[in-house]
Amino acid sequence: MIPAELLKKIRRIELRTSRTVNDVLAGQYHSAFKGRGMEFEEVRQYQIGDDVRTIDWNVSARTGEPFVKVFREERELTVMLLVDLSGSQDFGTQRQLKRELVAEIGATLAVSAIRNNDKVGLICFTDRIELFVPPRKGPRHVLRVIRELLALEPEGRGTDLAVALEYLNRIQKRKCTAFMISDFIDTGFESAMQIARRKHDLIAVDVRDRFEESIPRMGLIEVRDNETGRTMLLDTGSRAAREAYRTLAAQDEHELETWMNRYRIDRLTLRTGEPFVETLSRFFKRREARMER
Amino acid sequence: MFLFQQPSVWFLLLVLLVPLLWWRWSRGSQRAFIPCSTTRVMSKLPRSWVVRTRWIIPALRTIALVALIVCIARPLRADQQTRVHADAVAIEMVVDRSGSMQALDFVRNGQNVTRLEAVKAVVEDFVLGVDEMEGRENDLVGLITFASFPDSNCPMTFDHGHLSERLSGIRVASEEEGAMTAIGDGLALAVSRLTSLQDRADIRTDDEIKSRVIILLTDGEETAGDITALKAAEMAAAFDIKIYTIGAGTNGTVPVLTRDALGRQTVQRMETKLDEATLQEIASMTGGQYFRATDTESLQSIYKRINELETTEIIERQYEQFADMSVDSVRFGGFTFPPLLIIPLLALLLEVLLSSTRYRRLP
Numbered sequence: 172m173i174p175a176e177l178l179k180k181i182r183r184i185e186l187r188t189s190r191t192v193n194d195v196l197a198g199q200y201h202s203a204f205k206g207r208g209m210e211f212e213e214v215r216q217y218q219i220g221d222d223v224r225t226i227d228w229n230v231s232a233r234t235g236e237p238f239v240k241v242f243r244e245e246r247e248l249t250v251m252l253l254v255d256l257s258g259s260q261d262f263g264t265q266r267q268l269k270r271e272l273v274a275e276i277g278a279t280l281a282v283s284a285i286r287n288n289d290k291v292g293l294i295c296f297t298d299r300i301e302l303f304v305p306p307r308k309g310p311r312h313v314l315r316v317i318r319e320l321l322a323l324e325p326e327g328r329g330t331d332l333a334v335a336l337e338y339l340n341r342i343q344k345r346k347c348t349a350f351m352i353s354d355f356i357d358t359g360f361e362s363a364m365q366i367a368r369r370k371h372d373l374i375a376v377d378v379r380d381r382f383e384e385s386i387p388r389m390g391l392i393e394v395r396d397n398e399t400g401r402t403m404l405l406d407t408g409s410r411a412a413r414e415a416y417r418t419l420a421a422q423d424e425h426e427l428e429t430w431m432n433r434y435r436i437d438r439l440t441l442r443t444g445e446p447f448v449e450t451l452s453r454f455f456k457r458r459e460a461r462m463e464r
Numbered sequence: 465m466f467l468f469q470q471p472s473v474w475f476l477l478l479v480l481l482v483p484l485l486w487w488r489w490s491r492g493s494q495r496a497f498i499p500c501s502t503t504r505v506m507s508k509l510p511r512s513w514v515v516r517t518r519w520i521i522p523a524l525r526t527i528a529l530v531a532l533i534v535c536i537a538r539p540l541r542a543d544q545q546t547r548v549h550a551d552a553v554a555i556e557m558v559v560d561r562s563g564s565m566q567a568l569d570f571v572r573n574g575q576n577v578t579r580l581e582a583v584k585a586v587v588e589d590f591v592l593g594v595d596e597m598e599g600r601e602n603d604l605v606g607l608i609t610f611a612s613f614p615d616s617n618c619p620m621t622f623d624h625g626h627l628s629e630r631l632s633g634i635r636v637a638s639e640e641e642g643a644m645t646a647i648g649d650g651l652a653l654a655v656s657r658l659t660s661l662q663d664r665a666d667i668r669t670d671d672e673i674k675s676r677v678i679i680l681l682t683d684g685e686e687t688a689g690d691i692t693a694l695k696a697a698e699m700a701a702a703f704d705i706k707i708y709t710i711g712a713g714t715n716g717t718v719p720v721l722t723r724d725a726l727g728r729q730t731v732q733r734m735e736t737k738l739d740e741a742t743l744q745e746i747a748s749m750t751g752g753q754y755f756r757a758t759d760t761e762s763l764q765s766i767y768k769r770i771n772e773l774e775t776t777e778i779i780e781r782q783y784e785q786f787a788d789m790s791v792d793s794v795r796f797g798g799f800t801f802p803p804l805l806i807i808p809l810l811a812l813l814l815e816v817l818l819s820s821t822r823y824r825r826l827p
Contacts, residue, residue, distance in 0.1 A: 259501035269501070356502045383501055390824040391514060394506065395497035403503055408822060409512040419505045 181317050184275060188282040195448050199455035200283040203462070204248055204348055204372075212243040249306045250284040250291050251343060251371075252277050253335050254320060255353030255378075257297040258328035258397030264382040265444025272443050273352050273378055274320040278313075279451065280350055285313045292343075293319060296335035297327030303342070329398045332360035336367040343371065352376040354383075355427055356398070368436055375431060377440040384424070385417045466789070469538035478533045482526060489522060496827040514822060521819050528811035535790035535804050543785040553774050554604040554620055554661055554673050556654040557587055559634065560682040560712075562611045563643035564736045566636045567683070567718040570760050578721055579683055579712050580636055582760050587681075588628045590767040597771050600624070604673070606657055609634055610650030612642025612688045620661060646689030647682055651696030651707065651746075654678045659703050676705045677774055680746070683713040685739030697746040707750040708770050709743040712757045 192200070214230050217237035230238040254277055260270040277293075284291045285308065292306030293316050302323055304316060332353060339349055340363075349371045367373050386407045395402045406412050431438045439454045441447040468476070500506075561580060570582035593599025605627055606620035618630040637643045658676045678700060686693050700707050713736055720734040740756070747754040753773070757763040787794050790804040819825070 262499055262501040354501060356504065380501065383505075389826055390822070391518070392826045393495065393497045394500040394503060396503040397499050397501060399503075401503055401507075402497055403506060404515050404518060404825075405506050405509070406512040406515045408514060412509050412512050415509050416505060419508055423505065 177318070177322050180321055181314060184278050184317055184321070185282070185314060188275070188279045191279055191448050192283045192286055195452055196279075196283055196455065199452055199459065201287050203455040203458040204250075204287075204289075209242040212241045214238045214240055248284070248287070248289040249343070249345065249347035250280065250289050251294060251306065251339060251347050251349040252280060252291065252316070253294045253296065253339060253349055253351040253353070255297070255330060255332075255335075255351075256295050256301060256323060256325040257330040257356075259330060259354055259356050260378070261397055262382075263380050263443040265380060265442070267443040269354060269378050269380055269443055272441060272447065274317070276352055276376060276378070276441060276447060276451075277320045277350075278317045279448070281313050281316045285310060291316055292347075294335060294339060295319065295323055295325065296331070296338070297325045298329035298331040299327050299334060300338050301325045301327065303338075306343075306347070328400075330354075330357040332357045333363040336360065336363040340367055340370060346371055348372040348374070350374050350376055352378060354378050361430065364436065365434055368434060373436055375436050375438045377427075377438060378443070379440060380443045384420050386413055388413065467540055467542060469540055469788075472536065472538040475533060475536040478536070479530055482529060485529075486522070486526070498827060518823065521815055521823050521825075524811045524815040524818070528808040528815065531804065531807040531811065535808065539789040539804065540786040541789050541794045541796070543787065552603050552673050553600070554606075554658055554676045555600060555774070556606045556608060556620070556658055556676075556678045557591075558608045558610065558650045558654050558678055558680045559583060559587065560611075560645060560647075560650075560684070561609045561634055561637050562645040562682075562684060562687075563636060563639070564645075564684050564713070564720070564734070566721045567713055567734065567736060568721055568731065569714050569718045569758075570763070572760050576719075578636070580634065582763060583681055583712065584631055584634060586760070586763045586767050588631055589764070590771060591624050591631075592628060597768055600771075604661070606654075607631060608650055608654050608657065610646050610653075611637030612644040612646055614646060614650040614653040616653060616657065620657060642688065644688035645682065645684045645686055647680070647686045647693040647742075648691035648696045649689040651678065651680060651693060652691045652699060654680075655696060655699045655703060655705060658705055675774070676703070677752075678705055678707045678750075679710065679770060680707055680743075681710045681712055682743070683711070683736060683738060685737055686742065693742055693746055694749070697749045701750045705750060707746050707752040708773075709747045709752065709754045710757055710763070710766055711738045711740055711743050711754065712763065713738065714758050 214227050215238065217226060217231075217239050221239045225239040225241075227238050227240045254273055256270065256273075260273060261268060263269050263271070281291045281293075288308060290306035290308050291313060293302065293304035294300065295302040302319060304319060330353070332351070332355070335351070343349075349367065351373065353376070355375070355377055364373070386405070388407055390406075390408045392405050392407055393402060394405055428438070437454075437458065439450065441450055559580075565580040565583070566578050568576040568578055570577050570579055572582055572585060589597060591600055591605050593601070601624070602622075604620040604622060605618075605624060606616070607618040607627055607630055609615050609617050617634065618627045621627060655678070658678070661673060661676075697707060715736065715738055717733045717735050719731045720736075722730055722732050740754070744754040746752070753770075755762075755766040755769065757766050789801075793803055794801045
């Protein structure tokens with residue numbers, strides 16, 4: 172049974188994302204993710220105004236009537252959402268948990284895809300595969316996806332990106348568009364990611380929190396790593412420590428950025444507490460521009 | 465010497481609870497943490513001095529706690545004080561100052577002095593102490609003089625300085641005052657003074673008066689007074705008062721210093737008569753002794769003898785004064801230590817100060 176509160180939440184997020192998708196992202200998604208090309212659909216009788224170049228001469232000759240070929244854009248697109256639900260996502264200092272942001276992004280992408288009559292699949296993972304929802308179409312399916320994004324209680328705490336990527340490679344034989352929504356707090360996922368990137372259209376959606384980039388001054392804090400459970404005492408009262416933290420975090424970020432660029436993986440960084448639609452829209456436009464080239 | 469007040473010492477057992485509290489404090493699962501996506505970056509940070517000295521807060525708290533427990537157990541510092549305590553003897557000196565005390569038959573420092581002067585000097589030595597006579601420091605001494613009438617010169621007192629002052633002021637009674645000898649009246653007054661001692665507020669009850677003694681010094685026979693000497697002696701005996709009697713001077717004619725009508729000092733020969741029988745009887749009636757003093761030396765030896773007879777037993781009593789170290793400052797080895805309670809107070813204050821400023825911890 173789905174509790175009433177969850178239902179309300181799903182409803183709200185669905186409504187909000189629908190509006191976003193209709194208003195802000197209208198058409199952008201469509202343009203950004205094109206199918207593989209044109210596909211012949213049928214021949215029909217020539218009507219005035221049809222391009223004469225599309226007349227199928229063979230059919231016209233046999234029947235004695237002018238017929239034209241009709242092509243259809245191939246849009247049998249499959250969108251896979253790889254969503255990281257590890258412990259590190261249960262964190263957020265900007266009025267929002269990363270997990271909540273992840274759910275919103277996932278919902279927005281799913282709704283966008285469904286609007287375009289694309290199939291949407293979902294892989295939720297931590298240090299293992301938590302849930303696999305096979306790709307399917309339809310508005311009812313999108314609600315299912317949103318529900319899982321919001322309500323799934325993962326069993327694992329850690330993060331293993333490689334496991335998720337290998338799983339994707341295994342189950343998705345055909346090329347798909349894969350959004351990996353994670354905070355990329357993991358190591359050793361590089362080779363799996365390269366393989367996935369060769370096979371699919373892989374987009375890394377990096378979910379961050381301000382706290383991960385710089386710590387505010389708040390004296391001694393006792394922190395616990397959500398994934399490993401490790402605790403430590405951190406002195407945020409020391410300017411040197413805060414500076415060192417910022418430098419180290421920026422360094423990590425820079426390394427990831429460099430690596431992603433090298434392997435031409437599209438990357439999109441979103442932060443908790445910040446409106447992500449704008450960033451998403453910009454990202455779609457950028458992609459569209461690249462695809463037209 | 466340090467010790468703890470007896471029943472409270474059990475509070476020290478509370479110290480055993482400290483490790484338990486430590487255990488509770490250090491139990492990780494009970495503590496709150498700020499959940500954090502990853503400590504990967506944080507663990508690479510250098511540990512600041514605050515982190516390295518974070519033990520100071522629990523250390524201060526433990527110090528405060530232990531010190532408080534110690535304070536509850538009431539540590540005491542015992543100061544041993546020894547006070548020499550002697551049972552006091554009440555001595556009433558009854559000195560004759562009748563005309564015959566003017567007789568110059570005593571020699572002091574090679575000079576002829578009057579009997580009274582000689583007696584004054586010897587009595588002063590007896591009270592204040594000289595050479596092997598240690599004085600009557602712990603005794604109540606009073607002074608009564610008499611001629612025709614008795615006179616209480618100095619009440620019974622421990623203030624022997626005052627007594628000797630009064631003593632030096634004694635003059636031989638003039639003819640107008642009545643220069644006769646009222647031994648009985650003098651003794652009766654002395655008895656009355658000695659028996660009323662109990663009613664005096666300034667006599668400390670812990671200084672129990674062991675015995676009461678009258679030292680009567682006279683040089684003649686009873687010639688005046690309402691009460692006869694023997695009657696007074698009976699009274700003294702009834703009150704259990706010892707009377708030592710001293711007969712001073714020589715019998716027969718002695719040179720006496722007198723003033724003539726024009727105030728000139730002249731030496732006249734005069735007959736003096738000592739009633740030794742009465743004095744002896746007084747002494748024997750009251751359990752005292754009779755002495756005969758014919759010169760300064762014998763007078764001195766008589767007082768020495770009385771001094772020996774009336775030796776007081778000296779008891780040393782040890783007092784232990786306890787200072788409660790938790791609230792009193794204590795002197796030890798030349799240093800004055802402030803009250804122990806200062807320690808938990810300061811430790812707690814410091815802990816609160818530190819833990820609410822630089823060592824403030826979240827959550």
